Amino acid sequence: MHIEMKGINKAFTSNQVLKNAGFFLKDGEVHALMGENGAGKSTLMKILTGVYQYDSGTILVDGKEVRYKNPQEAEKAGIVFIYQELNVLFDLTVEENLFMGKEIANKFGVCDRKAMRKKAQEIMDKMGVHIPVGAVMSELSVGQQQMVEICKALMVDAKVLIMDEPTAALTQSETEVLFEVMKSLKAKGVSIVYISHRMEEIFALCDRITILRDGEYIDTRYIKDITMDDVVQMMIGRTIGERFPQRHLTIGGEVLRVENLSHKSLFHGVNFSVHAGEVLGVSGLMGAGRTEIMQAIFGNLPVMEGKIFIDGAEVKIHNTRDAIHAGIGFITEDRKTEGLLLDKSIAQNIELANLDRVSNRGVISNAKRNTLVKQGIEEFRIRCFNADQECGSLSGGNQQKVVIAKWVYKQPKILILDEPTRGVDIGAKKEIYNIINQLAAQGVAIILVSSELPEVLGMSDRIMVVCEGRVTGIVNAAEADQAKIMTLATGGNIA
Numbered sequence: 001m002h003i004e005m006k007g008i009n010k011a012f013t014s015n016q017v018l019k020n021a022g023f024f025l026k027d028g029e030v031h032a033l034m035g036e037n038g039a040g041k042s043t044l045m046k047i048l049t050g051v052y053q054y055d056s057g058t059i060l061v062d063g064k065e066v067r068y069k070n071p072q073e074a075e076k077a078g079i080v081f082i083y084q085e086l087n088v089l090f091d092l093t094v095e096e097n098l099f100m101g102k103e104i105a106n107k108f109g110v111c112d113r114k115a116m117r118k119k120a121q122e123i124m125d126k127m128g129v130h131i132p133v134g135a136v137m138s139e140l141s142v143g144q145q146q147m148v149e150i151c152k153a154l155m156v157d158a159k160v161l162i163m164d165e166p167t168a169a170l171t172q173s174e175t176e177v178l179f180e181v182m183k184s185l186k187a188k189g190v191s192i193v194y195i196s197h198r199m200e201e202i203f204a205l206c207d208r209i210t211i212l213r214d215g216e217y218i219d220t221r222y223i224k225d226i227t228m229d230d231v232v233q234m235m236i237g238r239t240i241g242e243r244f245p246q247r248h249l250t251i252g253g254e255v256l257r258v259e260n261l262s263h264k265s266l267f268h269g270v271n272f273s274v275h276a277g278e279v280l281g282v283s284g285l286m287g288a289g290r291t292e293i294m295q296a297i298f299g300n301l302p303v304m305e306g307k308i309f310i311d312g313a314e315v316k317i318h319n320t321r322d323a324i325h326a327g328i329g330f331i332t333e334d335r336k337t338e339g340l341l342l343d344k345s346i347a348q349n350i351e352l353a354n355l356d357r358v359s360n361r362g363v364i365s366n367a368k369r370n371t372l373v374k375q376g377i378e379e380f381r382i383r384c385f386n387a388d389q390e391c392g393s394l395s396g397g398n399q400q401k402v403v404i405a406k407w408v409y410k411q412p413k414i415l416i417l418d419e420p421t422r423g424v425d426i427g428a429k430k431e432i433y434n435i436i437n438q439l440a441a442q443g444v445a446i447i448l449v450s451s452e453l454p455e456v457l458g459m460s461d462r463i464m465v466v467c468e469g470r471v472t473g474i475v476n477a478a479e480a481d482q483a484k485i486m487t488l489a490t491g492g493n494i495a
């Protein structure tokens with residue numbers, strides 16, 4: 001199936017989000033859509049699949065003009081969209097999610113659970129996914145939930161598959177499985193639109209690439225004919241220089257020390273420390289317990305034993321209030337449920353987290369509030385229409401910047417960042433790295449949990465590796481490389 005979108009215009013109220021945008025998807029190709037956060041990639045695909053209606057323009061599917069009224073219509077035509085934000089029902093099981101609205105009925109018209117379970121298992125096996133089909137979604141990791149979402153899309157006989165940041169929450173091995181599945185779909189003639197900020201993946205996987213900037217079509221090129229620098233230049237209109245900015249190190253005294261921290265089942269005997277001005281990278285495979293250790297330090301997960309010291313004094317952290325009071329900030333992995341109030345505006349999110357900074361003796365000062373919010377939007381380059389825009393309508397990367405702004409202004413002593421650049425474009429990534437370096441230079445002790453090895457290696461002073469709930473090594477970044485980290489992450493020893 002081939003698709004042409006031409007001259008697409010779309011405004012949300014008075015905000016023109018797409019201006020004369022479009023692209024051409026050939027039969028059986030993997031086509032990357034790239035652009036900065038907020039460039040309009042997801043909106044263009046939501047228009048194609050009938051999630052949003054467009055103001056003007058043309059969509060041709062196999063040469064015939066179409067206008068799908070809803071995603072079900074697009075799906076019937078064979079165009080399936082796997083959304084960036086998970087679209088699963090957390091209280092239901094894997095198989096119930098897979099068959100939602102597509103239940104198999106037996107000859108009496110009753111749900112045939114046995115047949116559904118069999119088919120579910122077949123699909124999971126084909127994907128090489130080892131998740132029990134009877135498991136409840138809420139018990140799975142974000143990565144596993146994402147795999148179920150992908151399996152769900154594969155149940156439909158798709159001719160065009162649109163994937164929006166599919167690997168953001170996947171482990172290395174899950175990503176490899178997904179790429180194999182994509183290659184076999186392509187071999188069967190399925191066309192794939194691949195939205196990602198991960199340049200390496202795009203260069204390894206895609207045939208052609210279309211760049212959008214500020215809602216406008218910039219160009220379409222064959223991947224084999226261009227370099228990553230070309231892509232950056234087209235995306236943001238300039239080059240960004242070094243990917244990981246250099247920092248002049250001045251490491252101070254110990255700020256955080258964790259001794260023998262253990263949870264009933266998730267992690268055991270965790271010991272480490274972080275100094276003022278230091279970036280401690282935390283690496284490990286998905287599900288290794290990295291996030292859980294950080295959640296425990298932040299008072300979100302009960303521990304069985306262990307001690308936490310801040311500035312040399314033991315602190316008792318029973319809940320997040322205690323953690324914040326002790327000077328800990330936490331930028332979570334899952335910004336949608338933990339980091340951000342999506343139905344509140346940018347201004348409200350920043351204000352609520354910084355009430356003491358924007359108040360005079362307990363009364364909110366509009367002047368102080370407006371100054372702080374304006375500073376946040378400018379400093380973090382949050383792309384928005386104004387400070388009153390609801391966070392739910394911001395693009396993924398810009399939501400992440402609001403979360404970061406929210407915490408940075410609280411001036412924590414210790415800042416834990418859990419996957420802070422997930423779904424963030426390359427320019428904004430660099431801005432986040434600069435912010436991390438600035439905070440470190442101001443003496444904040446930083447813990448950077450990340451699944452992107454180049455990021456951990458490029459940004460950290462030391463790297464702690466976690467495997468199956470245990471710290472398997474803490475190495476100086478200068479002496480580390482990807483192979484060493486992977487060895488530790490899979491439970492091996494390094495000399």
Ligand SMILES: Nc1ncnc2c1ncn2[C@@H]1O[C@H](COP(=O)(O)OP(=O)(O)OP(=O)(O)O)[C@@H](O)[C@H]1O
Nearest residue numbers: 012017037038039040041042043393394395396397
């Ligand atoms: N429902 C909506 N209401 C109002 N504005 C919206 C809505 N959906 C998207 N937008 C705006 O449209 C612009 C484009 O957003 P979109 O999600 O398409 O960007 P994107 O290129 O996919 O970004 P990212 O890489 O961050 O996912 C953004 O400025 C966003 O705030």
